[in-house]
Amino acid sequence: MTDTPYKLDLAHRPRRNRRTDWARRLVQETALTVNDLIWPVFIIDGENSRQKVPSMSGVERLSIDQLVIEARAAAELGIPALALFPNTDPALRDEAGTQAFNPDNLVCRAVRALKQHVPQIGVITDVALDPYTSHGQDGLMRGDEIVNDESVAALVKQSLNQARAGADVIAPSDMMDGRIGEIRRALDAAGFEHVQIMSYAAKYASAFYGPFREAVGSGGFLRGDKRTYQMDPHNSDEAIREVALDLEEGADMVMVKPGLPYLDIVHRVKREFGVPTYAYQVSGEYAMIMAAASNGWIDGDKAMIESLIAFKRAGADGILTYFAPAVAKKLAKSV
């Protein structure tokens, strides 16, 4: 009697479905695939040039020729799209962000090279003035203020410039009011009605952008902060309103940013609107995983995959992530 194992009379044993690998696969609710990945890439002038970004181990700024090589590899792995972020020569930055409108700026040259050499990958360009302004703000400054309407006019010009270069998706990350509608109208009027808009609809004023600002070289310049246009991390209903407005104005896809700390927002947005919804696993999130991994505190590969699965579970249709090439390689091996 004493050696009869203790046994509960249970109606439910959820562990049954977890006993074997095949059963675990069978009950799996979400999947991460290469089709979920958008790769953000930092670009620089020059040739045959690669610069490590110190705060983002494994990430390099690439000259256009190197970008083409990496984009081809990414396309071969099945990554659907990449997002370009320029590191502009400080000598070319000014109060008005003039370089943003130059048809031969770094981003436009990169877009043309990609469309010529790797036409099968989608090219997303960032619309905001911060890589080009001497003050590091996403819009124009009048005194201490980042003015809205004049900034929108500048962002429209920047969008047209990128569309003319051949960008597939215009991605405004600036958070000015009304810019999606203005950009949509201007694109349509110029014959770019096929160009998509991915709106950074709910973008928060976040501490997790630090390494990105180092990567594009805007951090050192930044005067003030971005709290008069990027959202307050305390707010959630406001994100829903921002997304609703951008959709009304013509956004094809919406994004929530940062990623993991804002999964509740991703979930709400997907639930309430049922539109293509993306999340940006930003530079600080990437840096934290890489730093902990390099100290041996977490398994970097597993944390990378688990973090991306979390986005899918929350309802994201895709993730902008600096891990994209590494994940794509890992997924290719596991098939």
Ligand code: PBG
């Ligand atoms: C700026 C922009 C930022 C990021 C993308 N576009 C930084 C900011 O708003 O200051 C952050 C991306 C990242 O941290 O990976 N328009």
